Amino acid sequence: MSTVALAAADFEKTVNGNDIALVDFRAAWCGPCRMFAPAYEKASEAHSDIVFGKVDTEAEQALAAAADITSIPTLMAFREGVLVFSQPGALPPRTLDQLITSVRELDTDEVRASLATQSPSQ
Numbered sequence: 001m002s003t004v005a006l007a008a009a010d011f012e013k014t015v016n017g018n019d020i021a022l023v024d025f026r027a028a029w030c031g032p033c034r035m036f037a038p039a040y041e042k043a044s045e046a047h048s049d050i051v052f053g054k055v056d057t058e059a060e061q062a063l064a065a066a067a068d069i070t071s072i073p074t075l076m077a078f079r080e081g082v083l084v085f086s087q088p089g090a091l092p093p094r095t096l097d098q099l100i101t102s103v104r105e106l107d108t109d110e111v112r113a114s115l116a117t118q119s120p121s122q
Helices: 008-016 031-046 061-066 093-105 108-117
Strands: 020-026 051-056 074-079 082-088
Touching (some): 008 020, 008 051, 020 031, 020 093, 031 051, 074 093, 082 093
Parallel strands (some): 020 051
Antiparallel strands (some): 020 074, 074 082
8 A cells, every 4th residue: 555645634534444554744845754755655565454644734734733743754653543653753764664563563452541541631
């Protein structure tokens, strides 16, 4: 599967409707975003069971603001609708592969239980 463009209208449905969704917040003018793009595309082709979304922060400013994006590229990983990773900066291919492996191995029941015990101020 190749990457898919995400907009505010389909963002929530995409991250909640798939087991694993990675989302790259980016812009066409961003040098690090352009450097990260080939590794992200290659990973999308190697992992057809994962949704690899891209959000153009210029076109989707409200979505980027809602996601609290302050630096691009920012990569977010969702597992069963739960945000499990968010980090600005272009990841090297090897680090991206390690992230994918880690997200696959997560016990989402354990993650949900941990989130439920955290107070709202944490």
